[in-house]
Amino acid sequence: MILPTFTNVLIVGTGPAGLACAISLAVNGYKDVTIVDARPSGRTLSRAIVIHAQTLEELDTVGCADTLNTRGLHAKYMTVRAQKTLLAKANFPSLAPRTRFPWALLISQAETEDILDQRMNELGIKILRPYNVTGMKTVEGGMQVQFESGEIIKARYVIGADGSRSTIRQLAGIPFRDPLTDQEPYVERPKGVETTKQLEKRLGKELVIADVHLSGPIPPEVNTEELSVFLSTLQFLLLVPLPALKDDPNGKTVYRMSCPAEPGSLEVTLPRLQTVLDSALGHLPAHQKPRVEKIIWSSNFRVKSAVADRFFTRIGDGVVALIGDAGHVHSPAGGQGMNLGIRDAIQLGRTLADILKREQNGTALAHAQRAYALQRLEQFSEERRKMAIQVIKMTKVMTWATGLETLPAQKARDVVWWLMGRGSFVNNRLALRLSGLQAGEQTRQPASAQQATPSVSSIETAIRSLLSKDPQHLQQGAGGAAIRLFSYAVLLVCLLLPTIWLRRSASVTAVTRA
Structure with missing residues (x-):
């Protein structure tokens, strides 16, 4: 044209x-x-791999949601684990009263663009x-x-x-x-030598993403119904299943891996991905861990806001x-x-x-x-x-929460997350926030109802308060007295439980080795 x-x-x-x-x-x-x-x-090739409920609602108004839902995988949960301990589980089926699409749709951005392009041609x-x-x-x-x-x-x-x-x-x-x-996200590097910490503070943490095939035993923690986040001493691993490649006659599931880059290296290597995967599944014996068989595509980038x-x-x-x-x-x-x-x-x-x-x-x-x-x-x-x-x-x-590097901070975070994930309220609320439906729901809630129970934002406040050591932080933000009491409660619990958590982890390790 x-x-x-x-x-x-x-x-x-x-x-x-x-x-x-x-x-x-x-x-x-x-x-x-x-x-x-x-x-x-x-x-x-693409980075984005998930379409949430509110986005599917919007795409449905322009005639694209049905095709997308046919092509992608429907994830019921987003889970956060520290070794074999389930810390939190965002429950997308709980969205059913609010949407026709109570799931997270797992589909590559390239596939999404292809479907949108087809709709353009139709129009x-x-x-x-x-x-x-x-x-x-x-x-x-x-x-x-x-x-x-x-x-x-x-x-x-x-x-x-x-x-x-x-x-x-x-x-x-x-x-x-x-x-x-x-701060502007795209600025020239200043003259002089910067440490890795200074560089990350100024330009953002370096992450890698890779689409891979896994072989060997696939543990229950890795399945096609979940977006899985594993927390470990290597910070975190995001592991998400995706539909098989169009040209794959065997229809083998593709997995998206995302994790911090190896310090001092921009190369995405199979050994690095295997090391991170082994750390994430450290509670399993070697013969029960999956292997990274093939890197289909990979890239690295700095997190910017x-x-x-x-x-x-x-x-x-x-x-x-x-x-x-x-x-x-x-x-x-x-x-x-x-x-x-x-x-x-x-x-x-x-x-x-x-x-x-x-x-x-x-x-x-x-x-x-x-x-x-x-x-x-x-x-x-x-x-x-x-x-x-x-x-x-x-x-x-x-x-910030997934990128904590010191063991005490990681254990304290895991305790807080574990405590919050025991009930359905926080898990359902987390699903609501991720879905994009939250803004519309909030406008229909009385102000008193919004402040009566600690929300996901309350948890964020509590975790930041715990690790920032800033008493003033506990006094600020929405939620008033309820959030302050909640934050103090979390702080007290986390002062008491890290020792128990460390001993529990040590005993699990001893049993595994035995």
Whole structure:
């Protein structure tokens, strides 16, 4: 296809967010959309592997959920274990009263994009490739976007869905930084020698991800109904089953592994993955442990957190909106990034289509009415930004908790997690928070009910309070007296139980060796 000289809506980027936004616009009755991407072809490898319930609800409104659910695996639980001890178990079936999709859908991002691309074709929307944006400026009636090829297009609405290093965001002059530290995620390394700790503090922890085949005995802790997190002296291992590769005649399950990178090395090796797996399953004798048979694909990355100062901005007569990683990035803990981006995109498409259809149908909005419509978009974007900041806070806590390095801190954390995971309330609440349904549910709860019982955020407060040694931290945050009492109780328990926990671990080790 030839690039048009004018379009009402230009979407830059064809990741899940860009595709979902274009689909949402079309499904809601507006197809004057041009979508471009700098890559010559679609993605074949990916990081994201889970779609949560609220995202499936949104995808269902645009006709994609059924196909996705057919292709992926339905996980009932997310479990957290320290050796053979089950610490917590997010119970996704407990979401059934709130959603048609009470599970976490395990499917690769590449497969998700393929399904979204098929839906685009059904709706008659074509992707133009490769078009790499090099410039953008305001002109009468909108924005003028220039590409590396020298071609130019004019658009009234430019939607940046071009990733965490978004060119659209940079050209619009929108700052992108960590909302808690005010630090930019992509900065040049300062002169001088940095220790590993200093580098991690400034740039984030280095993690590796790999899709692998396992061989040998597969223990019950590793199954296709769970997203499994194993805590060990090597910090953590995320182990998640995925559907078999399309070209695998044997239909062998693929497992996604994610763990801290080997200190001083950027290479993802089979021995490193095996070492982490052995540590995670340290309670098993060697002959009962699975082996990492083959690395299908691997990568490494630093955990970064940042959010755009604005998801929506007016520049002259034009409008720039940001979705997906262009608007927010954070730790992959909990599988929230792609989910939040897809939800942003579908909701933006729905809102924008409503405004554009009224203009297209000849009922042109007066100046005041158009201003009101743009204000709606601005308010929507601000709400989505607040949600992104909440997700950043949650994933920072999860990353921090799984990344503790000293044995006393690890044991104290495990005790707290074990205590909290004994009842169904916390496990159900954790599933609700991960699902993305929580925000809608909270608005229907009385304020008194929200404060009456400690929630997952209360647990985060308690754990941070325990290990930060900051008495003031216990006095702050939502939840008032209930959370403070809860935090003191956790602190007291953790002062009493680490010795018992250490002795228990030692006895288990002795029995295993015997």
